[in-house]
Structure formats: C-alpha cells, structure tokens
Amino acid sequence: MNGLHFTHYSAAASRQYRSVVEDIYRRSYREAIDSGHTFDSPEAFMHRFDAYTDPTRESGIELVIVYLNDVSIGQTWGWPLTPNTAWWDGLTLDGPLAANGDFIRESGTRTFALSEIMVDQSYAGRGLAHRLHDELLAGRTEDRATLLVEPENDRAYAAYRRWGWARVGRLTPSWPDAPTFDVLLMALASRNTTIRGAAST
Template identity: 70%
Template sequence: MNGLEFAHYTADAAREGRDVVEDVYRRSYRDAIESRRAFSSPETFMQRFDAYTDPARGSGFELVVAYLNGVAVGQTWGWPLTPNTAWWVGLQLNESAEVTEFIEESGARTFALSEVMVDQSHSGRGIAHALHDELLAERTEARATLLVNPDNDRAYSAYRRWGWACVGNLTPTWPDATPTFDVLVKHLEEESL
C-alpha cells in the first residue's frame, strides 16, 4: 500500500507511546467497546497492554505500528514465551500429542503474537497482513502462536491464508476472558530458508 510505513518499538518505547496504542485500539474495536463487555473496555485493554510491557516481564516484547501518511492506522505486538509462561495454561490439544513437550518453552522457541488490529476505516486493504509479516519477518523463534475467537470468521480465514494451523483451544487466564479461543501455530523456521 502506497504511503504505508512501519515503526518498531521495544516494551519501554511502547509504554511511552501508549496513547497511540489506545487510540488505534479504540478505532479498531469500536463494536467490541460498544458491547460494554468488561474484557473489551479500553481501560481493561490498556491494563493488559501495561502488563505485557511491564519491565519485570523481561525483554523481547515488540510492537509494530503501521502509519499511513503519518497517521497510526494499525498495530501488532508479541513477545517470546519464557519457561514460566502462563500462555499455555488450560491448553487442550487437538491431537494426542504430549502436552508437556508441546508447551515446553525456553524463551527462544515460541513467539506469542498477541494482537493484530487495524483502524476500521482502513480495514480490508491488506494492512493487517502487512503488519503480521513485518512483525514476524525477523523473528528467530522456531514457531509463533496466537489465539483467535473461533466465531471470528474474517480473522480465522486470514490466519489460515497466512499459514497458521489450529492445534487446540484454551480460555485465557485474564479476568473476564471469554470465549474459549482456538490456539493457532505457525512454523517460522521454514520462512527464513
């Protein structure tokens, strides 16, 4: 897309730009915010953002913001899963694979892609895909994971086109987190070949 530029931010820099993060969230999730569900409120969303970027979590958080003609129109972020991660709590794998082996993390095995969002007035233009690719392009982890609402047909379809596969489901441990999400995984090593 002409005029689309990306900026990468560490956790510290992301915290400094939290007003931009909240603004993009508000323009991307208007319907969810209007539902008045506690989990979707901007205040609750920003509490999660603050937890993700908390210096006590360690390093590795990365935020990518897409700017179109100088205006932030989308963002995505994630971080590497550490050995003590709560990401996999409650995971139910689709296959009879060994859960313990699947969720064993080192800090370098799995990148958790937590959010991809685009201002509703700019959706359908490929910005989400561009953000996704920009964030994952230089990752050194072997795989990435994300959670998706199984009823979100648009997002689910996009993730499948982008190479993600469902491996199971779980309900996040965040307060008021619903529904049970599908857990998707994408292998990254192949892409760097």
C-alpha cells in the same frame, strides 16, 4: 497505499506510545467496545497492555505501528515465551498433540506469541493486517509462533488459515472475563521447521 511506513518499538519504547496504542484500539474495535463486554473495554485492554510492557516483567515485547502519512492506522505486537511463561496455562490440545508433554516447554527461543493485530476500521480490507503480521514475524528467529483467535471470528480465522496458521487446541486465558480461544500455531520460515500433528478444523 502510498505513504505507509512501519516502525518497530521495544518494550521500553512501547510504554511511551501508550496513548497511541489505546487510540488505535478504539478505532479498530468499535463494535466490540460498544458491546459492553468487560474483556473488550478499553480499560481492560490497556490493563493487559500495561502488564505486557511492565518493566519488571521483561517480556521482550516488540510493537509494530503502521503509519499513513504520519497518522497511526494499525498495530501488532508479541513476545518470545520464556520458560516460566503462563501463556499455555489452561491449554487443551487437539488429538495426538494432547499426549505430547513437550509441546508447552519453552526456552525463550522456541515460540513467539503474537498477541494482537488490529487496523483502524476506516482502513480495513486493504491488506494492512497481513502486512503488519508479516512485518512483525519477518525478523523473528524462534522455531514457531502461536496466537489466539475467537472461534466465531470467521473473518480473522479465514485470514489466519490463508497465512499458514493451523489450530492445535483451545485455551481460556486467566484474564478476568476472558473468552475461550482457539490456539493456532505456525512454523516460522527462519528455521524451516514443520508442525506435525496440528489439527485443521
């Protein structure tokens, strides 16, 4: 696709693009929004976004927006997990990992949490989600990355597997009306680490 460009934004800059973030969400998740599920409502989504970019939280969030001829058509973001992170609260690990108490210990440089990837439905199926994924992770220096995916989201799940992710457990976030997600993990090439014992289901 000619005319594409990817722009990275810090937490402070991300707050200035709040209306753009919401607009992309509305164009990317029309069916989920129409379902009426509280967790998927634009209001709930933006409440979570505001928490992620709260200046008192210092999450270190990085937002990437892809533009086509200056029109925003997709976005992704994430942040490094700090020692006091609540990300792993409620985690149930698979198999041998369940006995590994070190799994959830964070330092601020160990794990990058990839929170969202979305593309305007008018541009779906053109590889933009993968390009956003790679654009966000390419410059990360953490050992590993993690993300959450709904088990029944077959299309996204299949894509993540192709991109190198493996399931390690399940987790229900503390957000109101949150579903239970599968937890995926991927070693980041920048450190050439490996994920041992990750279950593939």
